[in-house]
Amino acid sequence: MTEQRLVLQNCGRVDPANIDSWLAAGGFAALDRARAEHTPEEVIAWLKASGLRGRGGAGFPTGLKWELTSKSAGPERYVICNADEGEVGTFKDRYILERDPFTLIEAIAIACYAIGARRAFIYLRDEYRDLLPHLRNAIVAAHSSYPLGCEIQIREAAGAYVCGEESGLMESIEGRRGEPRFRPPFPPSSGLWAKPTVIQNVETLMNVPAIIRNGPEWFAGIGTAQSKGTKVFSVSGDVAQSCVCEVPMGTPLREVVEGIAGAHDIKMVQVGGASGRVVPSARLDTPLAYEGVLGAGAITVYGEGRDTIEIGLRTLEFFAEECCGKCSPCRQGCEALVGILERLAQSRARASDLSLLRDIADNMMLASLCGLGQAAPNFVVDTLQAFGDEYLARVLA
Amino acid sequence: MPAVTLNGVQVEASQGTTILDLARQHGVWIPTLCYHPELSLNGSCRLCVVEVRGSRTLVGACHTPVAPNMVITTDSPAVLKSRRLTVELLLASHSGNCWSCDKANLCELRHIAVELDVGPLPITLRKPFRTLEALGAHVVRDPTKCVLCRRCVRACREIKGAGLLAIAYRGFSCKVIIGQDDADGDAACESCDVCVGVCPVGALSKRADRFVPKTGQPLVVAG
Ligand SMILES: Cc1cc2nc3c(=O)[nH]c(=O)nc-3n(C[C@H](O)[C@H](O)[C@H](O)COP(=O)(O)O)c2cc1C
Ligand code: SF4
Numbered sequence: 253m254t255e256q257r258l259v260l261q262n263c264g265r266v267d268p269a270n271i272d273s274w275l276a277a278g279g280f281a282a283l284d285r286a287r288a289e290h291t292p293e294e295v296i297a298w299l300k301a302s303g304l305r306g307r308g309g310a311g312f313p314t315g316l317k318w319e320l321t322s323k324s325a326g327p328e329r330y331v332i333c334n335a336d337e338g339e340v341g342t343f344k345d346r347y348i349l350e351r352d353p354f355t356l357i358e359a360i361a362i363a364c365y366a367i368g369a370r371r372a373f374i375y376l377r378d379e380y381r382d383l384l385p386h387l388r389n390a391i392v393a394a395h396s397s398y399p400l401g402c403e404i405q406i407r408e409a410a411g412a413y414v415c416g417e418e419s420g421l422m423e424s425i426e427g428r429r430g431e432p433r434f435r436p437p438f439p440p441s442s443g444l445w446a447k448p449t450v451i452q453n454v455e456t457l458m459n460v461p462a463i464i465r466n467g468p469e470w471f472a473g474i475g476t477a478q479s480k481g482t483k484v485f486s487v488s489g490d491v492a493q494s495c496v497c498e499v500p501m502g503t504p505l506r507e508v509v510e511g512i513a514g515a516h517d518i519k520m521v522q523v524g525g526a527s528g529r530v531v532p533s534a535r536l537d538t539p540l541a542y543e544g545v546l547g548a549g550a551i552t553v554y555g556e557g558r559d560t561i562e563i564g565l566r567t568l569e570f571f572a573e574e575c576c577g578k579c580s581p582c583r584q585g586c587e588a589l590v591g592i593l594e595r596l597a598q599s600r601a602r603a604s605d606l607s608l609l610r611d612i613a614d615n616m617m618l619a620s621l622c623g624l625g626q627a628a629p630n631f632v633v634d635t636l637q638a639f640g641d642e643y644l645a646r647v648l649a
Numbered sequence: 650m651p652a653v654t655l656n657g658v659q660v661e662a663s664q665g666t667t668i669l670d671l672a673r674q675h676g677v678w679i680p681t682l683c684y685h686p687e688l689s690l691n692g693s694c695r696l697c698v699v700e701v702r703g704s705r706t707l708v709g710a711c712h713t714p715v716a717p718n719m720v721i722t723t724d725s726p727a728v729l730k731s732r733r734l735t736v737e738l739l740l741a742s743h744s745g746n747c748w749s750c751d752k753a754n755l756c757e758l759r760h761i762a763v764e765l766d767v768g769p770l771p772i773t774l775r776k777p778f779r780t781l782e783a784l785g786a787h788v789v790r791d792p793t794k795c796v797l798c799r800r801c802v803r804a805c806r807e808i809k810g811a812g813l814l815a816i817a818y819r820g821f822s823c824k825v826i827i828g829q830d831d832a833d834g835d836a837a838c839e840s841c842d843v844c845v846g847v848c849p850v851g852a853l854s855k856r857a858d859r860f861v862p863k864t865g866q867p868l869v870v871a872g
Contacts, residue, residue: 412819429816434692434712577797577816577823578693581731584738587821588774608771615734618707618727619695626706 254507256474258482259458260498263351268386271393274354280398282461283358286365287401290464295366296322299460301468303480308334308416308453309524309548310623314460317450320440322367324448331363331372331402332425332444332451336409336416338377339525340570341550344484345454347496349376349383352458353390357404359457362464364402367450372404375421378411413574417622418443418451420576431578432622455484455549475501479541483549487513489522490555499540506536508551515553520560520638525550526567527627530634560635560642565593571628582625585616589632596646603647610636651717656724668710668721669697677723680732680761682849683798684711688807694798696732696761699723707731733765740767741774742821743850744793751859752851754866758796775821784827785840787856795852797823801844809843 257263267273286295300315321329333356337345348356360372374387384406391404407425414420415430422444424430443449459481463471472480479501485508488494492514499508505523509515518533523540524547531538531545538544554563572586592609595601613629620626636643651662655675662671672679682694690712698707702720707728715721722728740762747759779792799816802825806812813835817826828834845853 434690434709436713572820575820577819577821579695580693580735580739580797581695583797583821583823584735584742584774588738588741588772591774604771611730611734612738612772615731615738619698619731619735620706621692621695621709 254499254503255497255512256482256500257498258462258474259455259484260348260352260496261462262355263347266352266354268351268353269389271354271390271397274352275397278465279354280358282464283361283365283398283400286362286464292322292366292368295362295464298463298468299366302459302463302471303468303475303478304456304459304463304471305479305542306453307455307459307483307549309339309527311542311546314452314456317440317452318363318366320438321448321450324441326447328445329367329369329448330444330450331360331367331369332418332421332449333360333372333374333457334416334418334421334451334453335374335380336377336421337380337454338413338416338574339527339548339550341486341488341522341525341552342548343486343488344496344549346377346380346383347486348454348458348484349380349387353387354394355461356454356457357391357394357400359460360404361400361402362460363450363452363457364400367448369450370402372402373425373444374404374406375415375425376406376408377416378409381408384408412576413570414576414622414624417624420622421451422449429576431576432624434621453548476539476541476543478543479546483540483546485540485549485551487551487553489515489551489553490518490558491515491553501541502539502544504537505531505540505545505551508540509536509553513551513553515555517556519554519556519558520635522550522552522554522631523547524630525552526570527624527630528552529630530638532638560639561593561596561646564632564635565590565597567631568593568628571624575624575628579619579621579625581616581619582621582628585612585620585625586628588612589616589629593632596643599646599648601647606636606643606647609643651715651719653715653717653719653721655721657722662715666715668699668701668708668713668715668719671715671721672699672710672723678764679710679723680764681711682757682761682796683800685800685803685847688800688803688847691799691803694796695735698728698731700725700728729765732761733767736762736765736767737770737772738774739796741770741772742776743796744776744791750794750851751854752794756851757849777822779824782827782835784835784844784853785838787840788838788842788845789854789856789859790825791852791854792824794850795825796850797825798849799825800847800849801825801853804843804847809841811837811839811841813838814844 419433439449523545528547692712697710700722
């Protein structure tokens with residue numbers, strides 16, 4: 253349908269095990285160009301002008317993040333590529349890591365050049381351990397065919413969803429228990445080992461070489477007013493064909509789930525995984541963009557006949573399992589929400605449970621220390637609004 | 650000297666002051682549980698949350714430095730509702746036998762609950778069963794009363810310099826452990842008492858202090 257391959261342009265076209273095929277396809281042209289034609293400040297200015305924003309969920313402007321980091325004092329800084337991809341239903345970073353590791357390495361080298369870092373880390377999801385040899389080989393091959401100007405190391409995660417959260421990730425790399433930190437300070441001023449740090453999602457970085465090659469105006473010409481470029485999605489659930497696809501920002505959700513993935517008789521779509529927002533079928537024309545719905549790139553389709561309460565219970569069980577336990581609203585709140593949803597699932601909830609559900613959810617969203625607790629109730633909050641009668645039907649008379 | 654607005658009043662704050670420090674300087678009460686002046690900041694209990702204009706979420710007062718022109722509200726309905734619910738959530742899985750607890754009227758959690766007008770609990774939560782544990786020869790631990798503020802963990806590391814206590818497991822199963830959470834995990838513990846002194850609730854106590862009648866004003870519990 254409307255696929256546009258920018259991030260995924262090399263996927264399937266180059267041999268990820270053979271750097272020569274990637275070099276022949278123009279590999280390192282962007283790094284060459286960045287170093288030969290631009291100062292680090294200019295690279296950052298280009299990124300700012302491109303309008304690129306983070307693809308890992310929060311959507312922070314990437315150029316601004318690099319600028320803040322490059323202006324922080326101190327000789328030591330780091331670049332981290334967040335390849336923890338823990339969000340339920342996301343498998344687009346894995347797709348990229350498998351098929352085009354060299355462009356990612358090039359992007360990391362450009363980031364290091366722009367902010368003046370000499371060391372970079374790829375934080376690789378534990379469940380992606382099978383990709384380790386492949387990525388290590390790619391880094392070695394890149395190092396031996398081009399002076400990258402930085403050292404790139406892989407750090408293996410240990411299997412916690414919350415370690416995808418940037419400050420928990422940094423605690424984990426530093427060798428401590430992977431728990432989020434309070435902020436401020438933010439990573440651009442105090443990140444890994446309290447040094448200025450740029451941390452980006454795999455997909456965010458994959459946009460950088462293309463921006464350097466084609467210029468910021470080209471990139472800013474794709475997408476919508478506040479969402480530039482394309483977005484890669486992993487689509488799964490009640491669809492004819494689960495897939496990874498890339499579309500311009502602003503594409504209506506309907507085109508992806510019905511057009512590309514072939515879903516029909518949709519009840520609702522969860523955009524952004526377990527922590528994502530719920531779009532009922534009546535609003536399938538919502539644009540996939542920061543100003544519409546977006547999230548980290550998971551699109552999960554639920555067909556008619558799916559039980560909202562059961563999905564909610566499973567979602568909250570996931571968060572109760574993955575909650576780190578540091579802060580009270582989330583640690584106690586996840587447990588309490590699971591209890592209420594269990595009562596609802598067994599049709600023995602009290603009327604007061606529904607207002608309690610809402611109060612606990614509100615408190616988690618407002619008072620939790622990190623994004624996990626703040627986003628965990630999203631499914632429940634959204635479906636209470638869209639499918640409130642299903643909740644009411646499970647309350648004891 | 651950033652000028653900030655605290656509960657509608659313009660005040661001066663010195664650079665680097667936290668919202669909590671500023672509030673205390675002006676006699677504004679903000680409840681805290683994990684905060685302790687002698688220990689590093691932690692930000693985990695979320696009882697010190699306040700409203701800062703322009704912020705999507707509530708903000709932890711103990712760890713957030715004031716910034717120029719910040720507009721801070723420490724007692725809005727949203728703030729009070731959040732603190733109350735967090736206390737209710739903590740109490741819901743707390744062992745709850747306050748009437749026979751060693752901490753009695755010195756319990757910080759009960760003080761905060763009274764201050765916030767927390768009455769009968771609307772929430773039912775699992776109360777994990779856990780046995781009493783020894784820390785060395787003189788300290789007894791009751792994990793069912795622990796609110797996971799981590800003051801003991803930090804005190805053991807930062808004041809005693811031993812670092813024997815740690816947080817283990819995750820989510821609702823979180824627990825303060827010593828050693829590998831095994832029977833002789835406390836072998837290196839000298840029972841120095843530092844942790845007992847900082848515990849806000851009755852999770853840590855000295856064996857010698859048990860059975861000693863408490864003095865002072867009884868705590869009137871509202872609700
Ligand atoms: C609970 C939680 C889990 C997260 N997991 C991931 C993840 O697996 N991958 C990722 O790129 N970002 C994840 N994030 C977002 C990161 O904290 C951070 O915003 C992101 O890595 C920044 O990169 P970006 O600006 O390129 O998106 C997570 C956030 C939270 C709160
Ligand atoms: S919100 Fe949840 S996951 Fe995040 S710090 Fe608090 S307890 Fe841990």
